[in-house]
Amino acid sequence: DADPRVAAEPARSLMEAMRWLVADAERPAVAAYFTTLYRPVLARLGWTPKRTDDADTRGLRAMLLDTMALYVRDPAVRKQALAHGRALFDVRNGAWHLGAVDADLRDTVLGVLVQEQGAPAFDALVAALDKTKDASLREQIIRALYQTTDAALFDRALDFMLSDHVRRGERIRAIFDATDLWGNEPRALAWMPAHVDALAAAMPETSASYLPL
Numbered sequence: 001d002a003d004p005r006v007a008a009e010p011a012r013s014l015m016e017a018m019r020w021l022v023a024d025a026e027r028p029a030v031a032a033y034f035t036t037l038y039r040p041v042l043a044r045l046g047w048t049p050k051r052t053d054d055a056d057t058r059g060l061r062a063m064l065l066d067t068m069a070l071y072v073r074d075p076a077v078r079k080q081a082l083a084h085g086r087a088l089f090d091v092r093n094g095a096w097h098l099g100a101v102d103a104d105l106r107d108t109v110l111g112v113l114v115q116e117q118g119a120p121a122f123d124a125l126v127a128a129l130d131k132t133k134d135a136s137l138r139e140q141i142i143r144a145l146y147q148t149t150d151a152a153l154f155d156r157a158l159d160f161m162l163s164d165h166v167r168r169g170e171r172i173r174a175i176f177d178a179t180d181l182w183g184n185e186p187r188a189l190a191w192m193p194a195h196v197d198a199l200a201a202a203m204p205e206t207s208a209s210y211l212p213l
Helices: 004-021 024-045 055-071 075-088 103-117 119-131 135-145 151-160 168-178 185-194 196-201
Strands: none
Touching (some): 004 024, 055 103, 103 135, 151 185, 185 196
């Protein structure tokens, strides 16, 4: 559908189905159907916003690229996302090139960068976070760290939540980021009961009321 709000609805429904309604073995079939439906839409939208794009169109682009890269794991989209991630952030020297990718897509490409480059990207982003004052970019870096699919790195990311790297007001969002990927959610939920008191004490009281326990 030409209306981005209408076009987004099947995508949301398929994501909900993949997360809650189908067995692990059935997810690839749903993911393949998602790709069939939305690859032409992505081809039309591309990675670079047009001047005529409204907020709904920008939102649809960001949602589809995020879903295709991190959940559906479409190889072609992931290859493009990794290239954009490398252009955005140089893991070797920690340099940013913020104009290399639209701001709406930074967390997606950084997430793929962490997944593909592992500990070097993870460590470089943690170091970059300490030097970053922009709240939006900090939020995107933190989300990207929790996109790791490496169990040892994810355990580090969980402990990182209570470290001085993360500000008090950022911790509640980090908790939800930690449960974002289906494969990471059980590990995150198993970690939280032993740390819930420390988490509650390390964030504003209004945020602590949203702890998912």
